[in-house]
Amino acid sequence: MKFRYDINALRALAVILVVFYHFNIPYFIGGYSGVDIFFVISGYLMSKIILKGFSTDTFSFIDFYFRRAKRIVPALVILVLFTVLIGNFFFFPTIESKTAEYGISSIFFISNIVYYYNSGYFDLSSKTNALLHTWSLSVEWQFYLIYPILLFVLKTIYHKNRMIFQCIIISLIIIGFSSMLYMSNKNPSFSFYSLTSRYWEMLIGCLIVLNEEYIEKNISIKIRKIISLICFVIIIYFVATKNDSLLWPGIYTLIPVICTALIIVSNVSISIFKLRLIQYMGKISYSLYLWHWVIFVLFSSIGFENLEYVPLILLLSLLMAHLSYSYIEKYDFKFNKSIIYLSISGILISTIFYFYPISKFVYGEKELKLADFAKDYKKHQMIKQFKTGECFLYSKSKYEDYKKNVCLEIDKKRKNVLLIGDSHAAHLSYSLNKYYKKNNINFLQATTSYCFPIINPRGREENVKLVNYIFSDFVPKNNKKIDLVIISANWKDMQGYTYYELKNKIGELIKYFEDKKLNYIFLGQTETYKFPFPEIIAKKQIFSFIKEENFISKNTLETRDFLLKTIPKDKYIDLYKIKSIKHLSKDKKTPYIFDDNHFTTFGTEQIVEFISSKYNIL
Template sequence: MQFRYDINGLRAIAVLAVVFFHFNPQWLPGGFAGVDVFFVISGFLMTSIIFNGVEKNNFNIFKFYNARANRIIPVLAVMSAVLLIFGWFYLIPSDYRDLGRQVEKSSLFISNLLFAKGGGYFDTAEHTKWLLHTWSLSIEWQFYIFFPILIIILKKFFSFKKLKLVVMSLFLASLIYCVYATYKDSKTAYFLLTSRAWEMLLGGLAFLYPWSLQSQIKKISVQSIGIVLIITAYFLMSKDTLWPGYMALIPVFGAYLIIVSNYQNNLIINNPIFSHIGKWSYSIYVWHWPLVVFGFYFTFENWWIYGIPLSILLGFLSYQFIETINFPRYSSWKEIYKVKPFYIFLVILVCGYAIKETNGVISRLPVVAKIAENEISNSNPYKCDSSLRNRDVEECKIGNTNNIKAVIIGDSHADALTTAVASAFDLKNEGVISIAASSCPFFLNANIQDHKNNDDCHSINIKRLQLIESKRYENIPIILISRLPAYIEGQNDVERVKNEGNNPSIYFSNDKKMSKDTLYKLISKDLTETLCKISKSNPTYITYPVPEFPMSIPKTITKNAFFNRPITLTMSYESYLKRSSKVRDIIQNSAKVCRVTTIDPAKILCPANQCISTYNDRPIYRDGDHLSEYGNKLLTPIFKEYLSK
């Protein structure tokens, strides 16, 4: 196949969009669609190699894999090695362990499966995942593995013409599944081969069913439509668009039109700048995301000013000194021991695995930092999964379930304090029930607009109320625990505010421009309704908000110890009240109307007008606002005092 200048320019359009989006999403809110364009290009090129070989009966699958490994593994391995060396000196163990796990999975080209379990591609937390971008490389490699095997097998049963129809059928099946899967769970569908294969298969169809455009005007017209579709997607799509559903057809079909037009002389995509960027595109893509995370991790202001040029520079250097290495290609499986990228792959895989298994080489830390690191994962030991949504109410039973003494209801803060309540009882003879759902306080009429969950907290609360009204737990104390300030005032974590803002996430109707005064009045009304309904059949308690710190306490302590900085972290009681006083007033007033008892964690957590983050030199939080299993035990006496009455 002759060198395709149009495809090389298309690579430039794709990689620049992705880079601009990651460094500054406001510029190109749909720039992430550049990855979809890459998939179409890969599908076209790989299909051409496979089918040309199959048609001539000289396709060698080992040689095909060897060529892909020669191109993909060296750059990925060097980037991973640089990150592992950097991480040794600058990443705390929990972050270094996560990096090791990502290196391990990306080396095996299954990192997409790892990231599919996270909060979603656009989740702010994903900005701390150094190898998040390797999800697309994993999908491409999986396609490279399975597609030629499938074609080789089917070639024994079908003619070349029917093989092309098989590819068409696979394209349609994957597209239909993609639309369905995106609607059901877009966060998972984003990362899976099954919902992305159609994009590569459409590229394959561009090769299998080429357009016969004789006139230059037709070629230019088709190519121009393709460019317009891609640019439209870059500007009109955003992280709020369900992706990669049917909307992905816009940039994908645009890339398809550019390929089938086969017009080489359009200066928009075939120019000296795009010619070089296109050649460096793979390396630019591999190196740019770690630079994005680097700026995020160290909270650099206006990092894009340096990050974008550095991405292009590293891409150039990587292309010149790594990609252009001419590794030999072999044709037989017996020669696998000669394939140098295979050994590179093994070394990086072993390093990543070792770092993961040693918890980020925790031995690098002083004792105080090791203790802080362990606190991050020190959460509810009863396996009460508060992150489950779109389900029936889960009753997590603790202790003797034949003698229930308390029911805890609320969001993830309720989950965090569950064992503080449970520890107030003799669990051999007594038990408690925890009914917690992340980002869903027990608050009638509340609809939480949460960036991780698209479902309806209101329906979950209806089920909770139905459970109470069923009188299964009649006369048993009910304790309501939630992080109300976060829903009303927004996030207070410095990094999350920087990336998401601190807008309220709780609305009553679809009026997102509701004033704070109106919002507080509605909250007061609905909290009163909630408490009064519950207290008719059950003794009811509600906690005031737990003090929230604007950073992860364990990670901050670990970083301070790691870099020999002062460790003490406290917050004034006045700062706590500044964020929580209005919520506390609402809780107090509603509780008074409904004759509900209030419990104040701040009495213990904020002694002498200073809210503590450590106790006996050990963190009491597992992040910035959730108490750890060690920390929540500080509240056991206050729960015991009220519940034993």
């Protein structure tokens, strides 16, 4: 296939967008759409290869799969080996074992599936997953496996009637796009990681192949150059102005996808596409995509990810990408089982470190126990603290699991306080219940994971049912018997809402309470860390340069400021970085947060003490 400057320039644009987004560089808030650009490019190139092979009767499944493996596997396996090995010196055993597990899933190209099933509410933050970005490679490879077979089945139609063939492709695109829109609202995590929500982007590439000859004959080069330039600018403008809280993939995914398709189908080389820097970035785009996130996570694990460190991280990323491109991508792997041996080596080494992480010998026993705090806490303490499966619906709970007779039993002889919200309400329930029992007040709890306590919220159907029941049934029937409603949520997660939408939803909730003359109070946004807090505090005891504040997510401060402007001051209790709260118990065994944002009872006891001493919560 003839080399095309425009496609290489698109690769450069895509990788720059993704890298700058991951590095938190301003004005690249929509940079993750670079992955969608890659999907369209891949779909086009694969369609071109397969359909051309059909036309000349030279297509070979074995040759196709080997060429894909030759292009993708060697650089990926080397990256996995590096990450698993070096991770032992940056990560504690829990994360190191996970990294090894993710390395194996990446080599098998099922990491997108593994990440989806590991994307539970209390799982390790994505910031700790140095191989998180391999999900897109898994999606592409899964597409490569299925796509040639699909086209082979349609081969006869392709030869006999191109119009019918094109209609079939368009139908599949519409089905995929519609499925994506539906799943993005119902199950955003599944929609993000799943091939079923992404394949339509790659099928757009097939439409380009089917129509590029017609476009070239009927539209002048001048007009096509203008279209390409405009689309290039639109992508950049969209990335710079996109609201990060928008659902993705979603309706707006059409913008980078259509613009990329128009640039490819225009098939022109404008001067900006031929710039040496852009062409170089396009050549190393795959290796740069692989290496940048690993290096960023390694730096992040020691608190070095602020803007002042970005030039160094970027320089190292470019260096590793250059080496990977020059000595791995360009190496001519023959079909001599070298790729298979390399893959097996990666799998075996990752398996060894999964069971026997070297980091066990890097850190001291006390630090290891502290870093591993969350594992035991979730097993033995969290269920009791959150009332999981009883008054708190987890990600896999059913609506019927919620025990109304236990959690929402109104006491006619005492005052009643209702706690509603997500896990940030649930983690306070044990300490609040304890406080109210001492004061002879009845405590009610209605909490559910990843579902805001607002009127008609988004989220998992089972969880939404509970929230809707509270506002449409329970509160209207009992509003005169409820003396206080406490609202607490991890608003930072946004859950697909824009700040504007969330402001309106919170305003709607406030009006709801005031119309019913209910006393209410919002508990404010608490800090969220980029890494599990127990690991941060454990590293801090070893390395003097580790600072807790370097690990606090900036989004939590932004969310806190948003809430302060949205909620009446007398109805909002600010809980962000409370100075009086101790972060580690006297015996240095219990941190105040057990993951990256959920408090232990050691932490919640302090919060309730702080609240009750300064505010009237009955």
